[in-house]
Amino acid sequence: MRSVVLYVDLLRMQLVARGQYRADFLTGVAASILQHMATLGTLWLIFAQVPALGGWNVAQAAVLYGFFSLTLGLTNFLASGLRDLPNMVRQGELDGFLVQPASAYVQLLPRINLNAISDVAVSLTVLLGAAQSAGVRWSLPVAAYALLAMVCGTAIFLGFLTAVYSLSFWTPYPGLMGGLEGLTQLARFPAGIYPRWLQVIITWVFPVAFTGHFPAAVLTGVEAVPWWTALAGLGLAAAALGAGAAMWRWGLSRYEGAGN
Amino acid sequence: MREFDRYWPTVQIAAKFVVANRTQYALQVMGDLLQIVVMFFIWRAAYAQADTFGGLTQAEMISYLFVAQVFRLVVTHSVMEQQIAYWIRSGDIIRELVVPLVYMWKDLCHAIGWLGAVGGISGGLVYVTGLLFFDVRLPALSALPALLLSLLLAIVISFGISFIIGTLAFWSDGSIWGISNAKQVVMAFASGALIPLSLFPSWLRQVVDWLPFQAGVHIPTSIYLGHLHGATLWRALGVQALWAAGLLALANWFFHYSLRKVTIPGG
Numbered sequence: 001m002r003s004v005v006l007y008v009d010l011l012r013m014q015l016v017a018r019g020q021y022r023a024d025f026l027t028g029v030a031a032s033i034l035q036h037m038a039t040l041g042t043l044w045l046i047f048a049q050v051p052a053l054g055g056w057n058v059a060q061a062a063v064l065y066g067f068f069s070l071t072l073g074l075t076n077f078l079a080s081g082l083r084d085l086p087n088m089v090r091q092g093e094l095d096g097f098l099v100q101p102a103s104a105y106v107q108l109l110p111r112i113n114l115n116a117i118s119d120v121a122v123s124l125t126v127l128l129g130a131a132q133s134a135g136v137r138w139s140l141p142v143a144a145y146a147l148l149a150m151v152c153g154t155a156i157f158l159g160f161l162t163a164v165y166s167l168s169f170w171t172p173y174p175g176l177m178g179g180l181e182g183l184t185q186l187a188r189f190p191a192g193i194y195p196r197w198l199q200v201i202i203t204w205v206f207p208v209a210f211t212g213h214f215p216a217a218v219l220t221g222v223e224a225v226p227w228w229t230a231l232a233g234l235g236l237a238a239a240a241l242g243a244g245a246a247m248w249r250w251g252l253s254r255y256e257g258a259g260n
Numbered sequence: 261m262r263e264f265d266r267y268w269p270t271v272q273i274a275a276k277f278v279v280a281n282r283t284q285y286a287l288q289v290m291g292d293l294l295q296i297v298v299m300f301f302i303w304r305a306a307y308a309q310a311d312t313f314g315g316l317t318q319a320e321m322i323s324y325l326f327v328a329q330v331f332r333l334v335v336t337h338s339v340m341e342q343q344i345a346y347w348i349r350s351g352d353i354i355r356e357l358v359v360p361l362v363y364m365w366k367d368l369c370h371a372i373g374w375l376g377a378v379g380g381i382s383g384g385l386v387y388v389t390g391l392l393f394f395d396v397r398l399p400a401l402s403a404l405p406a407l408l409l410s411l412l413l414a415i416v417i418s419f420g421i422s423f424i425i426g427t428l429a430f431w432s433d434g435s436i437w438g439i440s441n442a443k444q445v446v447m448a449f450a451s452g453a454l455i456p457l458s459l460f461p462s463w464l465r466q467v468v469d470w471l472p473f474q475a476g477v478h479i480p481t482s483i484y485l486g487h488l489h490g491a492t493l494w495r496a497l498g499v500q501a502l503w504a505a506g507l508l509a510l511a512n513w514f515f516h517y518s519l520r521k522v523t524i525p526g527g
Binding site: 023025026027028029030031032034035038041042045046048049050051053054114115173174175176178179180181182183185186188192193194195 | 283284285286287288289290291292293294295298301302303304305306309310313314432435437438439441442445446448449454455459460461
């Protein structure tokens with residue numbers, strides 16, 4: 001509980017600091033909106049040519065995209081500080097966190113990522129708009145499921161990014177983490193476009209299908225999702241968080257500081 | 261020749277800096293590659309339903325996807341505008357101005373060295389992956405001279421855009437993070453790097469045809485794929501040359517106009 005309070009305080013402090021550059025914030029929001037427009041524009045241009053991809057029509061694919069970028073945006077909002085880790089390890093700056101009487105992880109995570117804030121807002125708009133045209137009927141169970149799936153998806157991305165950025169304790173190349181982050185892109189489109197083996201991987205091994213594909217499939221009813229698959233998302237989210245935590249602990253135990 | 265001797269070291273320094281960090285750039289490009297692979301599967305699913313899209317066969321589309329990404333990596337990098345914004349923010353721009361070189365030309369040399377090295381490493385990796393695993397086709401030998409000229413012009417065009425955006429830092433207390441991001445996005449989409457312009461609806465196509473971005477990726481990619489010949493080829497190169505000259509002139513004027521506003525943190 002103390003960690004949560006500390007986390008929220010740190011995040012608020014960051015927000016105040018970033019409020020200094022208001023014009024930059026506004027253009028950043030515009031950039032984020034443009035980014036989503038470009039991605040959706042690409043999607044729309046492809047769907048102008050074909051009625052369906054992997055069995056999904058354009059509205060259903062947009063629900064998937066909205067859900068995917070919402071969970072990714074939430075993760076980036078909660079844990080942007082992870083991206084500072086490579087530099088902090090190299091410069092030995094992590095020392096400062098380790099001598100504080102609170103978890104270094106909790107101190108590291110909160111960084112205001114302006115992109116992430118507008119990402120969340122834009123994704124939510126896309127998701128709700130697309131759900132409208134895909135004919136999603138929001139009942140209490142549906143909304144509850146969507147909320148649960150959102151938490152699971154965010155946990156999966158958080159676990160993945162924590163594991164990836166923990167590699168900072170082993171390698172001096174932040175480019176590796178940036179490159180590996182690209183793997184999240186696999187979740188952007190219906191899984192049906194991939195060969196069977198890749199579908200199995202993104203469902204059970206690197207379960208990013210639970211950040212967009214399955215939630216959107218349940219919401220739109222485009223594919224029948226067995227109840228146990230939907231339930232497995234919970235277990236996989238817990239496993240992803242566990243894997244991230246294990247990587248972090250393992251890496252931290254190797255951390256030696258940078259000397260002077 | 262004396263001029264060349266004065267500017268060449270800047271090209272070398274920029275390139276050497278990148279080469280020293282080559283592993284970093286090579287690893288980073290995995291993200292771009294993954295994005296192309298995802299698009300590859302999207303198009304594969306689409307081509308199961310029709311033979312051509314926007315006049316391109318599946319093989320041509322895959323080649324387009326890879327080659328356009330390679331050219332995007334070779335032609336543009338956000339460091340181009342961030343470099344000048346950094347000088348302006350830190351006040352070091354004053355040091356650059358007392359150097360007996362024209363700042364814009366020096367910055368262009370920096371961009372050429374930087375892009376040559378980053379583009380060579382990142383673009384090279386994407387290209388080789390495409391050639392080896394995705395049957396990306398090679399360009400016709402006869403297209404090479406026009407292709408090289410077109411790429412050089414594309415770099416100048418992209419530099420002109422970046423220089424103008426970097427110069428905006430004079431007007432925004434040195435921070436151009438947001439507008440730089442916006443430029444990268446618009447560049448990726450309107451240049452045809454994400455999806456061929458031939459798939460754009462005609463109203464959107466008309467808009468992007470009047471913007472400089474398509475001269476950055478779409479034209480060189482079309483030359484590579486052999487879609488431009490004779491008069492259309494010369495016309496495309498002419499469009500690029502006009503954009504290059506116009507943007508450089510605008511960038512030069514804007515920089516000198518903005519200089520009047522320069523404030524250097526004293527100490």
